[in-house]
Amino acid sequence: MSILRNRDRAETAYSQRAVHIVIGAILVDTIGFGVxxxxxxxxxxxxxxxxxxxxxxxxGWMLVIFAMGQFFAGPIMGQLGDRFGRRPVLMIAMFAFxxxxxxxxxxxxxxxxxxxxxxxxxxxxxxxxxxxxxxxxTPPEKRSAAFGxxxxxxxxxxxxxxxxxxxxxxxxxxxxxxxxxxxxxxxxVAMLLLLPETLKPENRRPFRLRDAHLLGSFRPLFExxxxxxxxxAWLLWQLGSLVYPATWAFWGALNFGWNARAIGLSLAYIGxxxxxxQSLLTGxxxxxxxxxxxxxxGLFCSAATMFAYAFATEGWQVYAFFAVGAIGxxxxxxxxxxxxxxxxxxxxxALQGGIASLNSVAAVxxxxxxxxxxxxxxxxxxxxxxxxxxxxxxxxxGLIIAKIRV
Numbered sequence: 533m534s535i536l537r538n539r540d541r542a543e544t545a546y547s548q549r550a551v552h553i554v555i556g557a558i559l560v561d562t563i564g565f566g567v568x569x570x571x572x573x574x575x576x577x578x579x580x581x582x583x584x585x586x587x588x589x590x591x592g593w594m595l596v597i598f599a600m601g602q603f604f605a606g607p608i609m610g611q612l613g614d615r616f617g618r619r620p621v622l623m624i625a626m627f628a629f630x631x632x633x634x635x636x637x638x639x640x641x642x643x644x645x646x647x648x649x650x651x652x653x654x655x656x657x658x659x660x661x662x663x664x665x666x667x668x669x670t671p672p673e674k675r676s677a678a679f680g681x682x683x684x685x686x687x688x689x690x691x692x693x694x695x696x697x698x699x700x701x702x703x704x705x706x707x708x709x710x711x712x713x714x715x716x717x718x719x720x721v722a723m724l725l726l727l728p729e730t731l732k733p734e735n736r737r738p739f740r741l742r743d744a745h746l747l748g749s750f751r752p753l754f755e756x757x758x759x760x761x762x763x764x765a766w767l768l769w770q771l772g773s774l775v776y777p778a779t780w781a782f783w784g785a786l787n788f789g790w791n792a793r794a795i796g797l798s799l800a801y802i803g804x805x806x807x808x809x810q811s812l813l814t815g816x817x818x819x820x821x822x823x824x825x826x827x828x829x830g831l832f833c834s835a836a837t838m839f840a841y842a843f844a845t846e847g848w849q850v851y852a853f854f855a856v857g858a859i860g861x862x863x864x865x866x867x868x869x870x871x872x873x874x875x876x877x878x879x880x881x882a883l884q885g886g887i888a889s890l891n892s893v894a895a896v897x898x899x900x901x902x903x904x905x906x907x908x909x910x911x912x913x914x915x916x917x918x919x920x921x922x923x924x925x926x927x928x929x930g931l932i933i934a935k936i937r938v
Contacts, residue, residue, distance in 0.1 A: 549726060551666055553719075555662075555666075555685045558658065558689070563692050566689060566694045566696075567711060570701055570781055572587075574791075574792060575645075580641075580642050588786075588906050588910070590642065591903060592903020596896055601654040602653045609658065618662075619723065626717075626723060628654075629712075629713075630714075630720060631713075632713075635648050637707075668731055691800050695799070698793040699793065761936045769831060770895075771901070774894060775898070775922035778902040779902050779906045780795065783919070787845075787915045801854070802857075817859075818865060823867075828934050833856050833859040834857055834860030834926050835924075836857075837854060837860070838922050838926060842916030843916060905918040
């Protein structure tokens with residue numbers, strides 16, 4: 533019995549160590565995305581001699597190519613993880629992350645910044661192998677809790693990243709990239725020294741390039757029962773929510789004259805409010821209203837906040853309005869729960885595959901849509917145009933859900 537207990541303890545310690553290091557990788561990935569957001573307006577205008585309006589268009593294209601890098605690299609990295617194990621894929625991606633952020637810190641021209649964002653998108657497609665590593669070492673009955681930690685890492689990263697970027701931007705607009713590089717390098721070294729391989733050799737399978745693409749993932753949308761209207765609502769909502777990463781920094785600079793520190797603090801506040809709602813209120817709201825009404829409430833709160841932001845004239849209003857906008861955080865669990873109940877057990881994987889494809893489509897198209905709309909509106913003296921479009925898309929998602937039977 534003593535031997536069995538010791539073995540169980542060793543396996544538990546092994547699993548916890550792997551999960552903690554993998555979650556660290558996800559946290560670094562998310563921080564790396566957020567840490568550069570507050571400094572992009574200043575950096576782009578400095579190295580390209582563009583106006584702030586022109587720089588907003590450029591930043592939109594940067595987000596597009598970042599998303600496209602993840603779009604294409606995600607399934608390839610997943611396949612590589614199944615073939616060679618999670619540890620080498622995660623470790624190489626994190627070392628590449630560190631090198632890429634050093635490249636972007638040095639970048640003397642827009643070309644090098646664009647190249648850096650492509651590499652960052654490819655290197656940052658670690659969610660698949662990271663989630664697989666968590667599943668490898670976690671019993672089925674405990675995976676929900678483990679993946680909850682993964683979600684928490686995203687939330688913390690979106691708080692810490694912009695706040696950190698805003699603080700160190702006072703040193704130089706390139707300083708946040710050096711910080712991100714240092715964090716990635718530390719995480720890569722931790723993987724090298726401490727991360728055990730989580731995929732057993734007997735569970736590995738050959739790498740097949742013909743399977744490593746996302747085109748086939750649209751097929752499950754046709755197998756998701758009568759979920760099509762909800763999937764349309766999901767796509768519209770995802771598009772609308774991308775107005776924040778696509779335009780926030782430039783909108784704040786144009787509308788309120790915010791510097792990198794003010795932008796970073798505002799994004800950290802938004803992230804903190806959403807984490808609080810998700811952790812403290814979501815379960816109560818969904819239990820009280822049900823999934824359909826909770827989703828409608830979340831979407832309309834989000835839309836109302838976007839409309840209010842479009843006409844905001846003072847920076848303090850951002851903080852006041854998001855006290856309502858944060859309720860939009862209930863939309864994700866409510867919509868996902870409603871969708872999962874509309875299909876049988878044999879189609880859950882198909883449904884989730886379709887949702888992932890919709891998210892990828894939104895991530896590629898949304899930044900381009902909103903960055904160009906912001907620039908066009910700002911050129912006419914109205915910096916809130918992109919927020920009006922985002923609010924309309926989000927409200928349309930709420931109307932679709934209100935009209936259908938869930």
